[in-house]
Amino acid sequence: xxxxxxxxxxxxxxxxxxxxxxxxxxxxxxxGIKSGMVFVVTMHTTTAITTNEALECLQSDMMNLMWKLxxxxxxYSHARMLHSYGTTAGNxxxxxxxxxxxxxxxxxxxxxxxxxxxxxxxFFCEYDGAQSRKICxxxxxx
Amino acid sequence: xxxxxxxxxxxxxxxxxxxxxxxxxxxxxxxGIKSGMVFVVTMHTTTAITTNEALECLQSDMMNLMWKLxxxxxxYSHARMLHSYGTTAGNxxxxxxxxxxxxxxxxxxxxxxxxxxxxxxxFFCEYDGAQSRKICxxxxxx
Amino acid sequence: xxxxxxxxxxxxxxxxxxxxxxxxxxxxxxxGIKSGMVFVVTMHTTTAITTNEALECLQSDMMNLMWKLxxxxxxYSHARMLHSYGTTAGNxxxxxxxxxxxxxxxxxxxxxxxxxxxxxxxFFCEYDGAQSRKICxxxxxx
Numbered sequence: 074x075x076x077x078x079x080x081x082x083x084x085x086x087x088x089x090x091x092x093x094x095x096x097x098x099x100x101x102x103x104x105g106i107k108s109g110m111v112f113v114v115t116m117h118t119t120t121a122i123t124t125n126e127a128l129e130c131l132q133s134d135m136m137n138l139m140w141k142l143x144x145x146x147x148x149y150s151h152a153r154m155l156h157s158y159g160t161t162a163g164n165x166x167x168x169x170x171x172x173x174x175x176x177x178x179x180x181x182x183x184x185x186x187x188x189x190x191x192x193x194x195x196f197f198c199e200y201d202g203a204q205s206r207k208i209c210x211x212x213x214x215x
Numbered sequence: 216x217x218x219x220x221x222x223x224x225x226x227x228x229x230x231x232x233x234x235x236x237x238x239x240x241x242x243x244x245x246x247g248i249k250s251g252m253v254f255v256v257t258m259h260t261t262t263a264i265t266t267n268e269a270l271e272c273l274q275s276d277m278m279n280l281m282w283k284l285x286x287x288x289x290x291y292s293h294a295r296m297l298h299s300y301g302t303t304a305g306n307x308x309x310x311x312x313x314x315x316x317x318x319x320x321x322x323x324x325x326x327x328x329x330x331x332x333x334x335x336x337x338f339f340c341e342y343d344g345a346q347s348r349k350i351c352x353x354x355x356x357x
Numbered sequence: 358x359x360x361x362x363x364x365x366x367x368x369x370x371x372x373x374x375x376x377x378x379x380x381x382x383x384x385x386x387x388x389g390i391k392s393g394m395v396f397v398v399t400m401h402t403t404t405a406i407t408t409n410e411a412l413e414c415l416q417s418d419m420m421n422l423m424w425k426l427x428x429x430x431x432x433y434s435h436a437r438m439l440h441s442y443g444t445t446a447g448n449x450x451x452x453x454x455x456x457x458x459x460x461x462x463x464x465x466x467x468x469x470x471x472x473x474x475x476x477x478x479x480f481f482c483e484y485d486g487a488q489s490r491k492i493c494x495x496x497x498x499x
Contacts, residue, residue, distance in 0.1 A: 075392045075498050077465050077472075108217045110254070110353060112394070112463055116474030118410045124318050126260045130292035131310055137291075138311050142284060142426060149421075150414035165418050168409055172419055176408050176477075177463050179254055179319055181219050181353045188219075188351060190258030193318075209472060211394060211465045213355070213497070214217050250359045252396070252495060266460050267452055268402045272434035276449050277456055279433075284426060321396055321461055323361050323495045330361075330493060332400030335460075355497070356359050 076104035076212045084202035088139070088170075090132045091197045093208065098187055100210040107185045109214015114177040116209060119167030119201035121174030127194040139200070143169040167201030174198050182214055218246035218354045226344035230281070230312075232274045233339045235350065240329055242352040249327045251356015256319040258351060261309030261343035263316030269336040281342070285311040309343030316340050324356055360388035360496045368486035372423070372454075374416045375481045377492065382471055384494040391469045393498015398461040400493060403451030403485035405458030411478040423484070427453040451485030458482050466498055 078100040082091060093113070101111050115122050125131065149165035178195055181188040189195075197208060220242040224233060235255070243253050257264050267273065291307035320337055323330040331337075339350060362384040366375060377397070385395050399406050409415065433449035462479055465472040473479075481492060 077392070077467055108219070110217075110355060114464060116477065118408065118474065118476045123314055124260065125310055125314055128293060128304075130304070131307065133292045134307050134311060135314055138285065138314070143422065149418045151412060151418050162412075162414070165415065168415055169418060169422050172407055172409055172422070173315060173457060175317055175459055179321065179463065180256060181351050183219055190260065190349070192260045193258065207474070209465050213394060250361070252359075252497060265456055266402070267456055270435060270446075272446070273449065273452055275434045276453060280427065280453050280456070315457060317459055321463065322398060323493050325361055332402065332491070334402045335400065
């Protein structure tokens, strides 16, 4: 069985980590699949999906790391007039933070539930908000 | 068919790369699945799963990179009294190295074997040991 | 249903990002699978697979980031005589850039097509070319 769900998040900040574990678990419950896998993937190139513990102090450390590794004031090529856009590209850092973080996570589904560690929450990472963002949750199994 | 296995590693160092390819291959053999996929995912937020070549000199380079990008002596918010813990959080670097490395790998299964490159070994990354750690190996297919 | 395809790329540069979205979509079309998932995984440890927007200016920013985080002139252990190789290892940076980028991507398949965002292209990352490189594309579903 294959069950695909999409949902939209309206982010409110330029850069933000948003806990979407509850949404993912709803998709798994709705799928009716008892045994298999679930993967969660963003449909955008200036966002990411990751797993980590949900603690305000930790999410701020994660953000500081992304800003340290991908300097907001660095010199980027993707920050110039793009004819295909008809405007100036202004989000090189979002694309690069996305590259470092990754586009998806995957977990087993067992007994109809996402099998994750007790501290593992699933985060949507907004690196060029505020925007409306689409996330796909696919459940496969029996 | 869906076959899920879990195994536990007792790590012995604060930070370490442990080759778990043999364990993963045992799970695939035991599953009886001939054609499909296997994914390996950690159940913890201060550990990671990655693939790379198994060479002592290379694992030390990987470790040095993680320590360079996520400075052990940096200023972190997740290094303070946490009421929900009842203690001081002391492992911000583990969470951040985990974020950069990733929580899982995925490979095809063909002819009942993990289809990986000749140099590709599967590593469990301990970033806050020594601890007992749980890893899930799921095989899906026919 | 499980459909596994392999293809080979002959890279031409030391470090390069190569858009393989067309190849992946051909594999999905050929599989005949209408609903499920596709994952793309490299078979090498000095290469990677990632997703991002296809823009020359952006790929150069991605490359600069990898070179900034993994310094070409850094001190590495994996840059010495290796008896098992019979030669000097000279590609520590390739292994480390591979570790940061990741070995695979995964997307849903819906209506027989890769379900990806409008800006999401799939890239093969060469970090130690020029070489012949093997990539696996596996489609699973119904």
